[in-house]
Amino acid sequence: MDVKTLTLGVLCLGEASGYEIKKRFEDAFQHFFAAGFGSIYPALKKAEEEGLVTCTEVPQEGRPDKKVYRITAAGRAAFAAELAATSPEHKVRSEFLVLIYFAHLLPPARLAEVLEERQRGFEEMRRMVEGCDVECPEAGELTPALRFVAGYATAVFGAAIDYIDAHKGELVDAIKEGSSR
Amino acid sequence: MDVKTLTLGVLCLGEASGYEIKKRFEDAFQHFFAAGFGSIYPALKKAEEEGLVTCTEVPQEGRPDKKVYRITAAGRAAFAAELAATSPEHKVRSEFLVLIYFAHLLPPARLAEVLEERQRGFEEMRRMVEGCDVECPEAGELTPALRFVAGYATAVFGAAIDYIDAHKGELVDAIKEGSSR
DNA sequence: CAAAGCATGTAATCGGTTACATGATTGT
DNA sequence: ACAATCATGTAACCGATTACATGCTTTG
Known part of the structure; x- marks a missing residue:
């Protein structure tokens, strides 16, 4: 498409x-x-x-x-x-995950920055998607389809944010140790 | 990149x-x-x-x-x-979500197919990512970075699958009603 | 006073997909 | 028999991004 x-x-x-x-x-x-x-x-x-x-x-x-x-x-x-x-494709191109995959080649400080930057990016996205709900109350209720898309995005961004938040410390520590050794 | x-x-x-x-x-x-x-x-x-x-x-x-x-x-x-x-970009191009966004223009049977097809796609992806863990035990333990990427993907695919599973019936029903009216 | 928003477009470039072209071996 | 795997590449095409080009109005 x-x-x-x-x-x-x-x-x-x-x-x-x-x-x-x-x-x-x-x-x-x-x-x-x-x-x-x-x-x-x-x-x-x-x-x-x-x-x-x-x-x-x-x-x-x-x-x-x-x-x-x-x-x-x-x-x-x-x-x-x-x-x-059109078939329901869904493609991701993520420099973020490439950066994590090769985290050992990144200065630990930069790695921490990368994680927080992406987390903030996802948080902004989530806010925007949730805001969609609030922004258009004049058009009556959101259609079921629009609610599905917004709910999907909220769920997926939420999972990403939670995962990064729960594991970033661990990753940065491991990379720090690896680079000092 | x-x-x-x-x-x-x-x-x-x-x-x-x-x-x-x-x-x-x-x-x-x-x-x-x-x-x-x-x-x-x-x-x-x-x-x-x-x-x-x-x-x-x-x-x-x-x-x-x-x-x-x-x-x-x-x-x-x-x-x-x-x-x-490189900055930690993360871009999605999803025909799937376009299809849902315009669900009202899709035959309800096709919509149901679309939802199940994408769900299966995500399930396959998740299996593959989890399999990564099992496939390479010879290379010793997975590095923390690799574990992070696999864990991230598992969490995000899981959230997507759960969301689709929990809401697809509701959506299809709503669209069916809309198209019969 | 500067930045953001309104409003339109073109041209060069870049990167990736798809199709083509070839061909033996191995597994079902 | 047929599909998949191994193994390499090229050329045409397509679509999107980026930079360029212009210029007024509103908001901070």
């Missing part, structure tokens, strides 16, 4: 500009599907060429015109078809 | 051929850093050109010669420097 497809997904939920889609990616998908302007704008352009979305330019003062995109029937169908065909 | 760098890391642990490095990636890094032949072989070639590894061709019968790579002092230094400079 590429950025163009998920962009279609966002537009299924309502019209939006490229900038707004980027924000959606940040506060809803960030923890499982990141994307920057450099992939969103070209994706929107291509989707428009293919008739999957339409675009209305809204004049703005002191800014470039806002381009509001709306999904078409063809776009909706394309997104549904893509969803039906 | 790219494949070339992690390849250097593997060679820090002992000499190996491209094929053997690929196996290492599969049974040690798979859950946090995947790589295929198409990135490993060119990485090795480039590392050799840069003097980070040396290569000895070992004649084989009925197969292409085996090319055994060994890391050089420069290679070791380059790897250590790279490690010291």
